[in-house]
Amino acid sequence: MSGLITRWIMNIAALVITAVLLPGFQLTVWGAIVGSVFLGIINAVIRPFIIVLTLPLNILTLGLFTFIINALMLWLTSATIRGFDIDGFGWAILSALLLSLISFIISMFIDDEGFRFR
Numbered sequence: 001m002s003g004l005i006t007r008w009i010m011n012i013a014a015l016v017i018t019a020v021l022l023p024g025f026q027l028t029v030w031g032a033i034v035g036s037v038f039l040g041i042i043n044a045v046i047r048p049f050i051i052v053l054t055l056p057l058n059i060l061t062l063g064l065f066t067f068i069i070n071a072l073m074l075w076l077t078s079a080t081i082r083g084f085d086i087d088g089f090g091w092a093i094l095s096a097l098l099l100s101l102i103s104f105i106i107s108m109f110i111d112d113e114g115f116r117f118r
Helices: 002-021 029-053 055-060 065-080 089-107
Strands: 025-027 084-086
Touching (some): 002 089, 025 029, 029 055, 029 065, 055 065, 065 084, 065 089
């Protein structure tokens, strides 16, 4: 359970880092917290259906269409959560790319039990 909370806090940090680095992505503290929860829920519920529906296109692009789907999930969060603002779909794509990179780096150091150091 502590790994889940640690991962959630680190994902909030990843959102904040992304917002600091990209001028088209504005984030408040409350927007980061609520947006992280909402993004996690839609990634768990809606994203799998969209992945299955767009599977032929995803195969055709060798998986690169997944970044577009991630951008759509961020854009949906932006349209729903106040304080989680993305200026356009181009910024959503850049935010999805940067957020994926930061989340990948974070996941190298966190497992289900919490932090791990090699």
